[in-house]
Structure formats: C-alpha cells, structure tokens
Amino acid sequence: xxxxxxxxxxxxxxxxxxxxxxxxxxxxxxxxxxxxxxxxxxxxxxxxxxxxxxxxxxxxxxxxxxxxxxxxxxxxxxxxxxxxxxxxxxxxxxxxxxxxxxxxxxxxxxxxxxxxxxxxxxxxxxxxxxxxxxxxxxxxxxxxxxxxxxxxxxxxxxxxxxxxxxxxxxxxxxxxxxxxxxxxxxxxxxxxxxxxxxxxxxxxxxxxxxxxxxxxxxxxxxxxxxxxxxxxxxxxx
Amino acid sequence: xxxxxxxxxxxxxxxxxxxxxxxxxxxxxxxxxxxxxxxxxxxxxxxxxxxxxxxxxxxxxxxxxxxxxxxxxxxxxxxxxxxxxxxxxxxxxxxxxxxxxxxxxxxxxxxxxxxxxxxxxxxxxxxxxxxxxxxxxxxxxxxxxxxxxxxxxxxxxxxxxxxxxxxxxxxxxxxxxxxxxxxxxxxxxxxxxxxxxxxxxxxxxxxxxxxxxxxxxxxxxxxxxxxxxxxxxxxxxxxxxxxxxxxxxxxxxxxxxxxxxxxxxxxxxxxxxxxxxxxxxxxxxxxxxxxxxxxxxxx
Numbered sequence: 001x002x003x004x005x006x007x008x009x010x011x012x013x014x015x016x017x018x019x020x021x022x023x024x025x026x027x028x029x030x031x032x033x034x035x036x037x038x039x040x041x042x043x044x045x046x047x048x049x050x051x052x053x054x055x056x057x058x059x060x061x062x063x064x065x066x067x068x069x070x071x072x073x074x075x076x077x078x079x080x081x082x083x084x085x086x087x088x089x090x091x092x093x094x095x096x097x098x099x100x101x102x103x104x105x106x107x108x109x110x111x112x113x114x115x116x117x118x119x120x121x122x123x124x125x126x127x128x129x130x131x132x133x134x135x136x137x138x139x140x141x142x143x144x145x146x147x148x149x150x151x152x153x154x155x156x157x158x159x160x161x162x163x164x165x166x167x168x169x170x171x172x173x174x175x176x177x178x179x180x181x182x183x184x185x186x187x188x189x190x191x192x193x194x195x196x197x198x199x200x201x202x203x204x205x206x207x208x209x210x211x212x213x214x215x216x217x218x219x220x221x222x223x224x225x226x227x228x229x230x231x232x233x234x235x236x237x
Numbered sequence: 238x239x240x241x242x243x244x245x246x247x248x249x250x251x252x253x254x255x256x257x258x259x260x261x262x263x264x265x266x267x268x269x270x271x272x273x274x275x276x277x278x279x280x281x282x283x284x285x286x287x288x289x290x291x292x293x294x295x296x297x298x299x300x301x302x303x304x305x306x307x308x309x310x311x312x313x314x315x316x317x318x319x320x321x322x323x324x325x326x327x328x329x330x331x332x333x334x335x336x337x338x339x340x341x342x343x344x345x346x347x348x349x350x351x352x353x354x355x356x357x358x359x360x361x362x363x364x365x366x367x368x369x370x371x372x373x374x375x376x377x378x379x380x381x382x383x384x385x386x387x388x389x390x391x392x393x394x395x396x397x398x399x400x401x402x403x404x405x406x407x408x409x410x411x412x413x414x415x416x417x418x419x420x421x422x423x424x425x426x427x428x429x430x431x432x433x434x435x436x437x438x439x440x441x442x443x444x445x446x447x448x449x450x451x452x453x454x455x456x457x458x459x460x461x462x463x464x465x466x467x468x469x470x471x472x473x474x475x476x477x478x479x480x481x482x483x484x485x486x487x488x489x490x491x492x493x494x495x496x497x498x499x500x501x502x503x504x505x506x507x508x509x510x511x512x513x514x515x516x517x518x519x520x521x522x523x524x525x526x527x528x529x530x531x532x533x534x535x536x
Contacts, residue, residue: 074428074429077423078426090421091421098410102425102427103425155425
C-alpha cells in the first residue's frame with residue numbers, strides 16, 4: 001500500500017531542545033500506525049510537526065505526495081490531517097455540541113456531512129448525545145476524550161492523529177476508547193496513534209515505531225514488535 | 238423622585254456609550270489578553286469619521302445622512318482597527334513578546350491616532366454638523382427625547398445582534414474558542430489570526446458607532462475626547478467583568494448611573510472621582526467584575 005504520510009529525515013527543535021533528530025517513518029493508507037516510547041521521547045513533537053505547530057528545521061513531511069511542513073496549522077487541517085491533542089484540549093466552558101460544531105469548522109458549508117457525522121458520533125458515543133447541551137468541562141475524563149475524538153471526526157479526517165488518548169483514563173475506559181479507534185479505522189480512516197501505553201497500542205495497530213530521545217530506534221509490524229525482546233523488556237514487562 | 242428618574246434616563250444614554258466602547262475593550266482582551274489602550278481613540282476616530290460624512294450634507298440632514306455616517310464610520314474605523322492589529326500588535330504577538338511591550342505599544346498607537354487627528358482636524362472643539370430637534374415625549378414628569386430613545390433602541394439592537402453572532406454562528410463560536418485555547422482552535426482548522434482581526438474590526442466598529450452617536454448627542458467633538466472616554470469604558474469593562482460581552486454593557490450602564498447620580502447629588506466636579514473610585518473598588522474587592530467568570534471563557 002502507498003504511504004499517505006511520509007516523514008523524511010526531519011529535524012526539529014522544541015525551544016532549544018533538539019527534539020527530533022533525522023526522524024523518518026511512513027504511515028500507510030488505511031492502517032493504524034503507532035508511535036511508541038516513553039515520556040519526552042519526542043512522539044508528541046512528531047505530531048506537532050505534522051500539524052504545523054512545531055517548525056521543521058530540515059527534512060520534509062509529505063501528505064498524499066504534497067509537501068506540507070511549511071503550511072499553517074489551519075491549512076493542514078483543511079487538507080484532512082486532524083489531531084486529537086494531548087490532554088484533549090476541549091473547550092471546557094462551551095457545550096459538547098459547540099465543541100463538535102467547532103470541529104466541523106472546515107466542513108461548515110457541507111451541512112449534510114455535518115449532520116451525518118454528528119449522528120455517527122452519537123451512535124459511537126451515546127453518552128455524548130445525552131450530554132450534548134452540557135458544558136464539556138463538566139464531563140468525566142473518558143467522556144472528554146470522546147468529545148475530543150468526535151470533534152476531530154467532524155473535520156472529515158483522512159489522517160486522524162491521536163496523542164495519548166489513554167492518558168489519565170481508567171483501564172476499562174481505555175479499552176472502550178481503543179475499540180472506538182479501531183472502529184473508526186475500519187470505516188476507512190487512516191490513524192496515527194501516539195501512546196505510552198504500548199500494550200494497548202500494539203494490540204490495536206498494524207505498524208509500530210519506537211521513538212527514543214528524538215530518534216526512531218525500532219520499527220516493524222506490531223506482531224514483530226510484540227515479540228521483540230527489547231520491547232518486551234522496556235515497555236511490556 | 239422625578240429628578241432621580243430623569244437622571245437615570247440621562248445616565249442610560251451615557252451608559253450605552255461606555256458600554257459600546259467597553260465591548261471592544263472586552264472582546265479584544267478576551268481573545269488576546271491585551272488591554273488595547275488605543276481603543277478610546279478609535280471611538281474618537283469614529284466621531285470624526287461621522288463628522289466628515291455629515292459635513293458633506295448641506296441643509297437638513299435626515300436619517301439617510303445619519304445612517305450613512307454610521308456605516309462609513311464603522312467601515313473606516315473598523316479597517317483602521319484591523320490595521321492597528323496587523324501593523325502594531327500582530328508582530329509582537331507572533332514573537333511572543335511580553336505583555337508589557339504590547340501595552341506600551343498600545344499607548345503609542347493611542348498617541349499616534351490622537352495627534353494625527355489633531356493635525357488633520359485641528360486642536361479645538363468642532364461642532365457636530367447636525368442639529369436634531371430636542372423634542373420628545375413625557376412619562377409623568379420625565380422627559381425622554383427622541384434622540385435618547387433612538388440611541389437606546391439602536392444599542393439594544395446591536396446587543397441582540399452581537400449575542401446571536403457570538404452564541405449562534407460558527408464564527409462567533411470560533412472567537413469564543415480562541416479565547417479559551419488558541420492552539421486547540423487552530424487544530425480545528427480555524428484561521429486564528431483572521432479571527433483576531435475580525436475581533437478588532439468588530440470592536441472598533443462598535444466604538445465608531447458610539448463615537449457618531451456621542452457627536453450627535455453632545456454636539457461637539459475634540460481629538461482628545463477618546464482619552465477619558467476610553468478610560469471610563471475600561472472601567473465599565475472591569476465593572477462588568479472584563480472579557481464578558483454582557484458584562485461590558487452592564488458595566489457601562491452601571492458606571493453611567495453611578496457617575497450621573499454622583500453628579501446630581503454630590504456635584505459635577507466629583508464625576509470622575511466617582512467613576513475611577515468605583516474602578517479601584519472593583520479591582521480590590523471583585524476583580525472578576527459583576528459577570529466575569531473564574532473560568533476563562535472570555536470574548
């Protein structure tokens with residue numbers, strides 16, 4: 001399968017820290033690709049670089065063949081690369097529905113798509129339907145994560161990027177969220193998943209990359225990675 | 238009692254002026270956390286833009302003239318507000334300069350506008366080129382002129398429109414979400430800087446409306462009129478809870494009433510003492526204002 005995203009020899013700085021050093025990887029269309037690694041390894045910086053929130057010093061990022069790393073964040077979103085940021089970053093003092101509507105900003109002219117997607121989100125997350133008029137900040141952590149994922153779906157992602165969706169959630173809720181991510185993928189959306197929770201991520205993803213101190217140190221199919229001694233030792237044991 | 242009610246009516250008119258200017262203060266503060274101290278001067282520019290339009294008419298100036306003055310003034314001042322953001326503030330915001338630099342820049346912009354107007358229109362008071370009849374109607378012994386009624390009704394109309402825009406339209410919601418989290422907003426595909434520009438345009442336009450109405454109501458304008466009015470509007474914004482749209486209007490009305498009643502019962506020379514005394518009281522006792530929330534949804 002052709003890669004939908006090509007991240008080639010990218011160097012990036014986060015403040016003064018050399019956060020990414022010559023990082024290369026690809027995301028294949030239709031797959032779930034996982035970026036694994038411990039806190040501070042540079043996984044989030046990779047997503048920020050793709051979204052245009054962190055400047056790329058050298059190297060290129062291509063999406064569907066087109067160079068995107070000099071574009072502005074909102075233009076990158078318009079192309080269909082949508083990120084669910086770390087810590088969810090929902091608009092807490094706005095209602096659940098308003099959060100979802102904002103996620104659909106780029107599709108604001110396509111009323112039919114917005115209506116259908118809203119219905120889809122409410123079937124994926126029935127609890128959000130009940131709480132549509134409630135302020136998003138009053139929801140539980142898991143529900144807020146649902147809002148964040150729903151908000152991203154409203155933007156019609158071709159590539160959905162999730163930064164630590166399991167963070168701060170109870171194990172049962174993590175399971176739910178992972179199941180939903182898998183469903184979204186099966187409906188045709190390519191997913192790039194950043195996770196510290198390697199066990200959950202390896203179960204879900206097709207391909208994985210291990211990021212350590214700004215470099216990619218291992219890559220392969222998730223079956224291979226699950227059996228790799230270093231991985232078992234460092235992340236699964 | 239009648240004197241009291243009569244003064245309340247007068248206070249409401251002054252209060253709408255403060256409120257309309259405070260709206261721009263509050264909206265801009267809400268979205269980029271900048272106290273735009275040049276905002277009062279945009280009000281003054283609005284008065285002068287209206288002055289120029291009305292000067293074109295010879296003889297009777299009707300509703301068409303006033304409407305035209307308002308439209309031109311809103312557009313011109315709105316664009317100038319947009320330009321100020323683009324030229325003076327945006328480079329600093331992009332560089333993530335300290336807030337103090339922005340504040341000092343705002344004072345610079347304020348002086349630049351004031352003295353540019355002084356050089357163009359002269360330093361003395363100018364008589365507003367419109368004479369509206371001072372007629373009205375009575376409720377009991379309280380007289381309400383048609384000008385007062387017009388100002389109050391028009392302001393109510395603006396507030397309704399603003400509420401609908403901010404709470405119902407996707408663009409208003411985008412402005413609110415920027416106030417909460419601009420980075421997350423950009424991840425929704427929303428062009429944040431364009432919306433900051435829109436906020437400046439709207440805030441400046443509202444100040445321009447107040448400027449034209451002020452000129453018509455008081456009959457004379459001057460290049461420094463924005464200074465004191467701007468500070469009072471800032472006071473109104475703080476009273477209402479800076480960042481809150483309803484708060485700005487409420488703060489304007491409260492300030493108008495406090496100030497007017499102070500004038501009547503204590504003496505006109507105490508007017509500004511009352512206005513700024515209440516600012517200090519609020520800053521000390523209730524810095525979030527009447528309607529300000531502790532959470533930071535602020536537009």
